[in-house]
Amino acid sequence: MTEERDRSPEDIGNRARRMKAARDNPGPSPLRGIGTFGMIGWSIAVPAVGGAFLGLWLDRVAPQGFSWTLALIVGGVVLGAVIAWGWIGKEGDGK
Incomplete structure (x- = not known):
C-alpha cells in the first residue's frame, strides 16, 4: 500500500492555481489551426x-x-484578403 503524504495548504493552493491557469489558457490546438485555415479560405473564396x-x-x-x-x-x-487580414489580426490579439 502507498501512503499519501499530507499536503500543506500552500501546496493545495499552488496546485489549484496551476489547474485554473491551464483551464483558462489551454494552449494551441490542431483543430483551431484547421478552423483558421478554413475561415481564411472561405473569406477569400x-x-x-x-x-x-x-x-x-x-x-x-x-x-x-x-x-x-x-x-x-x-x-x-482583394476584399477577401482584407477580411482575412482583419480576422487574423483579431485572432492574433487573443480576442
Whole structure:
C-alpha cells in the first residue's frame, strides 16, 4: 500500500492555481489551426465567386470594353484578403 503524504495548504493552493491557469489558457490546438485555415479560405473564396457571378451578369446587361467578370473577381479576392487580414489580426490579439 502507498501512503499519501499530507499536503500543506500552500501546496493545495499552488496546485489549484496551476489547474485554473491551464483551464483558462489551454494552449494551441490542431483543430483551431484547421478552423483558421478554413475561415481564411472561405473569406477569400466567397467574395471572389460572388464577384464572378455578378461580373457575368454585368457582362450581359452592361457590356464594356473591359471584362466585368475579371475585374470583379480581382476585386473579390482583394476584399477577401482584407477580411482575412482583419480576422487574423483579431485572432492574433487573443480576442
